[in-house]
Amino acid sequence: MHRSALYVPADNTRALEKARILTPDVLILDLEDGVAPEHKTRARENVREALASLHGRRVVVRMNGLDTPWGDDDLQLLLELGPHAIMLPKAEKVEDVRSLSVSVPVWLTIETPLGVLRAEELARERGVACLVMGTSDLVTDLRAKAAPNREALLYALSHVVLVARAYGRVVLDGVSLDVQDMQGFEAQCQQGRALGFDGKTLIHPSQIEPCHRVFGPTEDDVGRAHELLAVWKEARAGGKSVAVLHGRLVENLHAAEAREVLRLAEELERN
Ligand SMILES: CC(C)(COP(=O)(O)OP(=O)(O)OC[C@H]1O[C@@H](n2cnc3c(N)ncnc32)[C@H](O)[C@@H]1OP(=O)(O)O)[C@@H](O)C(=O)NCCC(=O)NCCSC(=O)C[C@H](O)C(=O)O
Numbered sequence: 001m002h003r004s005a006l007y008v009p010a011d012n013t014r015a016l017e018k019a020r021i022l023t024p025d026v027l028i029l030d031l032e033d034g035v036a037p038e039h040k041t042r043a044r045e046n047v048r049e050a051l052a053s054l055h056g057r058r059v060v061v062r063m064n065g066l067d068t069p070w071g072d073d074d075l076q077l078l079l080e081l082g083p084h085a086i087m088l089p090k091a092e093k094v095e096d097v098r099s100l101s102v103s104v105p106v107w108l109t110i111e112t113p114l115g116v117l118r119a120e121e122l123a124r125e126r127g128v129a130c131l132v133m134g135t136s137d138l139v140t141d142l143r144a145k146a147a148p149n150r151e152a153l154l155y156a157l158s159h160v161v162l163v164a165r166a167y168g169r170v171v172l173d174g175v176s177l178d179v180q181d182m183q184g185f186e187a188q189c190q191q192g193r194a195l196g197f198d199g200k201t202l203i204h205p206s207q208i209e210p211c212h213r214v215f216g217p218t219e220d221d222v223g224r225a226h227e228l229l230a231v232w233k234e235a236r237a238g239g240k241s242v243a244v245l246h247g248r249l250v251e252n253l254h255a256a257e258a259r260e261v262l263r264l265a266e267e268l269e270r271n
C-alpha cells in the first residue's frame, strides 16, 4: 500500500521523533534538498539512529545525487543499513540507477525535463520499484508557473504514470507546498488519483489523513466492490458475459478493479 509517503528532513530531530507516532504508509528520510549543506553529515548520523528506532516501518531514504559532494558517502551508508528502498533524486542517467541497484530496491524521483523524457529507460532498469514525481523542481526547470490545477505539469504527470503502468512500477504524485490550504490539498489528491497515481508524497503530518481518504479504499469503495462482484457473479452464473449495475455496464475489467479494491482493503486490515 503506497497511499502516502511523508518526507522527513533528516537534520530535524523533532520531526524524526514525531515520525515515530505518525502513520503514513511510507516515511522518506531526506538527506537531499530538505537538508542544508552544513547539516549533511549530522543528518546522515541521524538516519542511522532513525532506521534503528523505526524498525518494522517502511522507511525509504532519499540520498543526495551521485554527482554531488555527498552522494558517495550517502550510498555507502545506505548499502550498509539497508532501508526499505534508496531514493535517487533528479534521476536522469541509467548508469546511476545501475550503480545503486544491488540489494536494495530503488525509488527514482522524476523531476527534471530530461528525467521525464528518459522515464521509460530509467523505469525498466532492474531494481526500480517506484517512480516519484518531483513537481517543485520540475516547475522550476520548466520555467512554468505553479498553479492549483497544475496545468503546466499535466503532460509530465501523465507520461510518468503511463511509464509506471507499462513497467509495473508504483507511482507517487509530487508534494503540495501549502500546508494550510487543506481544501486545495484534497483537490490535488483527487487530481492525482484521477490521473492514476497510487499515492502522494507529503511534507506535513496534517496531509496524511486527507491523503488516505482520497487514495482509499474507503468503506464505501469496499461496499461498492462487493455489490459489483455479486452482480457480476450472478451474471456469469447465468451464462452472461456482461452485467448492468445501477444502469451502468459491468465487464470483466470492472470485476478485476473491484477485486483489487478488496485486495487493498485486506492489505490495510493486516497492517
Ligand atoms: C513545512 C514545515 C517546515 C513546517 O514545519 P513546522 O513549522 O514545524 O510545522 P508544525 O509546527 O505545524 O508541525 C507540527 C508538528 O509536526 C512535526 N512535523 C512537521 N513536519 C513534519 C514532517 N515532515 N515529518 C515529521 N514531523 C513533522 C513538527 O516537528 C511538529 O512536531 P511537534 O512540535 O513535536 O508536535 C515542515 O513540515 C517540513 O519541514 N516539512 C518537510 C519539508 C521537506 O521535507 N522538504 C523536502 C522534500 S519536498 C521535495 O523536495 C519534493 C521534490 O523533490 C520536488 O522537487 O518537488
Ligand SMILES: [Mg+2]
Pocket (backbone or CB within 6 Å): 033, 089, 111, 134, 136, 137
Ligand atoms: Mg526536488
